Amino acid sequence: MKHFLNFKTDISKESLPEKFTFPFYYQPHxxxxxxxxxxxxxxxxxxxxxxxxxxxxxxxxxxxxxxxxxxxxxxxxxxxxxxxxxxxxxxxxxxxxxxxxxxFNMRTEGSFYIKGEAKIDKINEQLGLLKKDGKYLSIKKTAKKLHKEIADDLELQRKKMRISKSERKILKKNSEKKLNANEFEKLTKKLTQESYNDQFFYKELQEYYTTKLEKISTELAFFENKISSLKTDRKEKSNFLQQTLFSKYxxxxxxxxxxxxxxxxxxxxxxxxxxxxxxxxxxxxxxxxxxxxxxxxxxxxxxxxxxxxxxxxxxxxxxxxxxxxxxxxxxxxxxxxxxxxxxLENLAEQKELEIIYEDDVLIALNKPAEFLSVPGKEIKDSVYSRIKDKYPDATGPLIVHRLDMSTSGILLLTKTKEANKILQSQFINRTIKKRYVALLDGSLKKNSGKIKLPLRVDLDDRPKQLVDFKYGKAAETDWEIISKENGKTRVYFYPITGRTHQLRVHAAHKDGLNSPIIGDDLYGKKEDRLHLHAEFIEFLHPTSYKKMSFTIAPEF
Structure with a gap:
């Protein structure tokens, strides 16, 4: 069994795991x-x-x-x-x-996949030759030019007709009081005939151009029908090849x-x-x-x-x-x-929520790490559910903003719908000031900077995020160093936008800081906790409109 590899390292003192690795979330044995x-x-x-x-x-x-x-x-x-x-x-x-x-090795010599690929390659070759054919390109260019000329001329005629119609309308209105009944009737008939003449001319012009286009359209259709037929054939062969391949795996x-x-x-x-x-x-x-x-x-x-x-x-x-x-x-x-x-383990079960401020409409609390802001698919225990139980008469959505489950720090909630709407508008308009503290796995060379990396969800691996300059949403973060500690860097993050996992991705990505946050189990290495904390927030109170701010130092 040539693929069975013997350990070169002495493993005699290594104990075997009792159960097999859960492959979607694990610490390597x-x-x-x-x-x-x-x-x-x-x-x-x-x-x-x-x-x-x-x-x-x-x-x-x-x-x-x-x-x-x-x-x-x-x-x-x-x-x-x-x-x-x-x-x-x-x-x-x-x-x-x-x-x-x-x-399944789809590329073994003479396999159905290689044969199928060869047929598709042949179709692609035929398509390439057709699309580059000199006669086809010439006809296509001529047809495009002719279509434009016809469209322009017909639009010109419609414009002339609109002007003539407007002039007839004015003439008729101005003549009604000046002419006697008999003269006015003759004028009306004349103007009506002119309208019919314009319409007849326009219809004749359309028929003329239709006839003029028929020959070149027929020549163009000959090529485009062949191209369409080859594309259909390619799609059918590709689908069949794919389905057969799926059945072989x-x-x-x-x-x-x-x-x-x-x-x-x-x-x-x-x-x-x-x-x-x-x-x-x-x-x-x-x-x-x-x-x-x-x-x-x-x-x-x-x-x-x-x-x-x-x-x-x-x-x-x-x-x-x-x-x-x-x-x-x-x-x-x-x-x-x-x-x-x-x-699926509820790590927040034994944790308490520390309320740092409360009044008739507002709650500010210090959310522990590994504590959901809102209920998840499997774990229902969350800041929202606990506050809802504590304040059953509170109206509105309660939650104003969120922190990742793994992130600790200051979270704002409201007791009324009106207060929630006012605070949310401050977040939307980016008038609220926020500061995070993070400990990064690496030593940064610059002292401060700005990161602009657009983000979107990884459709193949939710809930992870990807950097995507084509489909991603704009994401911007300012940062500055607080200190360097044994090959690690403590930084302040100032998020300008609030995308999912924004700070985590901006820290870890090679075009960001290229230094994951310590304990980031999605983008770095798992440890006892994610070393990311929402330390400071400043906003206007939703009813008094007085400036308020809170600061809670991190535990790391």
Missing amino acids: SLAIIAAKEIQVYLEKQTDFTHNFGIKKDSNTPPVGKMFGVLVVRNKLNKIGYLAAFSGKLADKSLPSKFVPPV AFLNQQKELKNLLDIFDNPLVKPPAGSGECAAPKLLQYAFANDLTPITMAEFWWGISPNSAIRKHKNYYPACQSRCKPILNHMLKGLEMEANLL
């Missing part, structure tokens, strides 16, 4: 960390394949980082080893023996039950996301189940340069993605006893 480090040593020295990860700067090919995974397993001889895999494909399309094979679980992507996603209206089944985790589990290996623990880490949109740091560990992997792994991990899903 020591055995998985050892296996990952051995693969990382291999990646630094290997000559088995060519791929520019962006670590070395001596390559002419574009740098692309990649996710790798390790799965610690036990074989039939009760020996502990591990498997390794990478997500997607390597730049040179190779399948190095160090890594388990894909669930079939996944095992411990019970040897086989399900393909179409069965797993089981929705005729929604296609499985691109790349489904190509991530490291499904590859590792597929090989383990196919070869009677018992999964013990697993971990996935990023290797190489950070991508432009998502946040991935070299050598950092990451959970399996939600959109592509979750449905597949739900099937593959059936029957395996897994660690608890910590995302």
Whole structure:
């Protein structure tokens, strides 16, 4: 079994986990960390394949980082080893023996996929030739010019007709009192005939131009019908190829039950996301189940340069993605006893809300870390629910703004609908001043600055956010250093906008501060807590309109 890798490190003193890793939120087990480090040593020295990860700067090919995974397993001889895999494909399309094979290799010689791709490539070639055909381009240009000339001339005629109509109307009005009945009747008939003449001329002109366009339209349609037909043929072949491919990606679980992507996603209206089944985790589990290996623990880490949109740091560990992997792994991990899903644990259960100010319409409180502002899908305990219970007669939505569950600090609430509306307008108009304190994992070179990175939700991995200059919403943050502490940097954040995870992404992204907030389990490394705290807020009281401010120092 060439893909079963023996540990080079002595693991005799390592204890095995009692349950398998919950892949969507975990702290890597020591055995998985050892296996990952051995693969990382291999990646630094290997000559088995060519791929520019962006670590070395001596390559002419574009740098692309990649996710790798390790799965610690036990074989039939009760020996502990591990498997390794990478997500997607390597730049040179190779399948190095160090890594388990894909669930389905669509690029084997003579495969239906390569044949299907060749047919689609041929259609694309025909389309390319048609679109560049000299006669087609000439006819298209002539037709476009002729359409414009006709449209311009018809518009000119309509303008003349409107002017003539207006002049006839004025003449008729002015002549009504000056002419006798007989003369006025003759004038009316004359003006009516002129109107008919204008309309007849316009209709004749339209018919003339229609005839003039027929020949060139027929010639143009010959090419455009061929192009449309080829596009339809391409779409049909592409859809068939994709559906066949989905059926070939079939996944095992411990019970040897086989399900393909179409069965797993089981929705005729929604296609499985691109790349489904190509991530490291499904590859590792597929090989383990196919070869009677018992999964013990697993971990996935990023290797190489950070991508432009998502946040991935070299050598950092990451959970399996939600959109592509979750449905597949739900099937593959059936029957395996897994660690608890910590995302469903209510960490706020034993925590109290500290009210720092209260009057007839306003509440200001110090929200602890790991405490929801509003009820979630699974966890209902939140600031909103507790305040609602405490003040059952309060009107309006209560919540004025939110803090991430993991962020601690000052949160404002209102007891009346009117007060809520007034405070919300201050947030919308950005007249409220806010300051956050954060401890970053890194030493910053500049003392202050501004970050402008537009954000949108990662549709493939909610609730994470992506930097997206095309579809993202504007997000702006000012920052300044407070102090540097043993390779870490304490900073003030002044958010100008209030996007989801704005400060966390602006801190971690390579084009932001490139230094994740300590304890950020989404964009950095998990620790005891997220070191982000809403320390200061200043606003106008919603009824007295007096300036108010609160400051609460962080616990870190």
